[in-house]
Amino acid sequence: MVPLSYYLIFAALLFCIGLFGVLARRNAIVILMGIELMLNAVNINLIAFWRYRTPEIVTGMAFAVMVFAVAAAEVAVGLALFISIYRRRKTVTADEIDMLKW
Amino acid sequence: MTPYLFVFIVTAIVTLGAALMVVTARSLIHSALWLVLALFGVGAMFVLLSAGFFAVVQVVIYIGAIAILMIFAIMLTRRVMREDGSRFNRGWWLAILMALVLLTGLVWMIQSWSGSSSTMQPLPPDVVDPIQSLGAVLVSPNGFVLPFELASILLLAALIGAIVVAWERK
Numbered sequence: 181m182v183p184l185s186y187y188l189i190f191a192a193l194l195f196c197i198g199l200f201g202v203l204a205r206r207n208a209i210v211i212l213m214g215i216e217l218m219l220n221a222v223n224i225n226l227i228a229f230w231r232y233r234t235p236e237i238v239t240g241m242a243f244a245v246m247v248f249a250v251a252a253a254e255v256a257v258g259l260a261l262f263i264s265i266y267r268r269r270k271t272v273t274a275d276e277i278d279m280l281k282w
Numbered sequence: 283m284t285p286y287l288f289v290f291i292v293t294a295i296v297t298l299g300a301a302l303m304v305v306t307a308r309s310l311i312h313s314a315l316w317l318v319l320a321l322f323g324v325g326a327m328f329v330l331l332s333a334g335f336f337a338v339v340q341v342v343i344y345i346g347a348i349a350i351l352m353i354f355a356i357m358l359t360r361r362v363m364r365e366d367g368s369r370f371n372r373g374w375w376l377a378i379l380m381a382l383v384l385l386t387g388l389v390w391m392i393q394s395w396s397g398s399s400s401t402m403q404p405l406p407p408d409v410v411d412p413i414q415s416l417g418a419v420l421v422s423p424n425g426f427v428l429p430f431e432l433a434s435i436l437l438l439a440a441l442i443g444a445i446v447v448a449w450e451r452k
Binding site for chain 1: 314388402
């Protein structure tokens with residue numbers, strides 16, 4: 181059978197790929213995709229810990245449901261922000277959106 | 283090699299490869315399509331962890347709503363669909379370094395934890411249906427009814443906030 185560490189290492193790899201996308205990409209929409217990958221890695225960890233360690237307590241699953249809700253809210257607001265910025269600045273490149281930096 | 287391990291390894295390789303393509307693809311629309319594959323792989327992982335409900339939620343919310351919303355956003359900002367110049371910013375090597383350092387730390391921590399070698403036990407017989415108890419705990423006052431309501435308010439606020447932010451004033 182697959183030990184718990186396989187799932188944890190898989191989730192760690194997925195999280196680090198997402199982190200690289202967030203830190204290195206210039207396009208804001210891809211940065212949002214990286215955040216989605218990181219949230220998915222967290223969800224895999226929560227479900228794996230629930231299944232392997234405490235299958236009789238559903239706290240891990242309840243937390244995963246919260247992560248789903250937060251991810252949906254974050255994407256909706258984030259994409260609305262990018263569309264609004266695109267309308268004014270004609271760009272969604274993260275290092276050109278620097279109105280708050282002076 | 284058991285069939286379970288084989289399916290796990292294939293799913294892991296497909297998911298991680300798709301995730302790598304998401305963060306490195308030149309075309310944004312390709313990134314979004316690879317993201318759909320990666321999310322699907324994570325859904326398959328939920329099935330392997332005997333959380334079928336989360337696999338369904340993953341397909342409905344992530345692939346059905348979030349990925350489609352991303353594709354909409356990419357098409358609405360179509361002039362930047364193909365990035366001219368570099369896809370990565372100047373500090374990309376620093377990002378690789380940071381991701382590798384974090385990965386090393388996490389793997390070291392997982393390896394040194396004694397519980398990480400625990401194997402999957404069959405669900406205990408008194409756990410009739412995890413979904414049933416999950417639904418009960420989400421609305422019970424001793425459980426997660428407060429976070430549940432907070433999540434509803436957060437979704438409502440995000441709904442209104444997204445409309446307000448994206449509203450085009452005449």
